[in-house]
Amino acid sequence: MIRRFRRIARLLSVATGPVILFGCATRPIGLVTATPEGSISGQAGRRGLVVAAPHGTSDVRTGDIAVEIARRTGFGLVVATGFALEGDTRTRVGRRYQVNRPWEGVPGRPPSEEVATEGARRVYEAFERRVREVAQGALLFYAEIHGNTHRDAAGRIEIATVGIDRDDAQRLRMLLELIRDAHLRGSDGAPRLDILVEPADTLRYAASGAKRDGILRLPRHALHVELPRAARDEWRAIYTAVLADFLGQAAGLLGVR
16 A cells, blocks of 8 residues: 555655556546646555645645555545646746646635636546545545645644535644644744634635536535645645645544544
């Protein structure tokens, strides 16, 4: 099992190549002409529980974080990389396939600016199919790891949710705060990131597009986790451990075993 996760981790260093679904049957997924190439890889784990990174390299280090969470929790794993339509420049972020929904757009821009295209639909269908295969049946608990660099969200972790009411959101927030503080007691200088959980809190990143048209239509319970740069860069190791502990316990809190 560990060797399999290491194999997936090595794939994260490759941002281009044919779209391949890894699993019991490895097969290429063709894209329409003039679309970028990318890869969707995965590994089955605990039935019905999946952690995914739809932008494993463009949301910097989220693929690495998802791999480590899956290794620690035993969740199934899906990581997509290499679906950029335009490269980033010094002045603006490039356009990309959104992967977890059948749209293309620019990270950080409103969902209303996203556009449905044939290429985006093909990429999304491949991603959804892989998530379903890794789940090995009903998708009971799904955690998706994202990253952002918006200054308004630089000091916090935001979690959009599916299948979770206000009381559950408050319990999840308290759980994550307790786990965060326990890990930070053994760390010198790591930032104490705030925790916001929908619907108890109002978020900047509510994942409305993926809830309406994409992968978040499928799970019984879902946590869409937005991480600031601090949690993915200098303090990645400690916040990866925090998230792994949290997600493992969150599934149990929600009645998923």
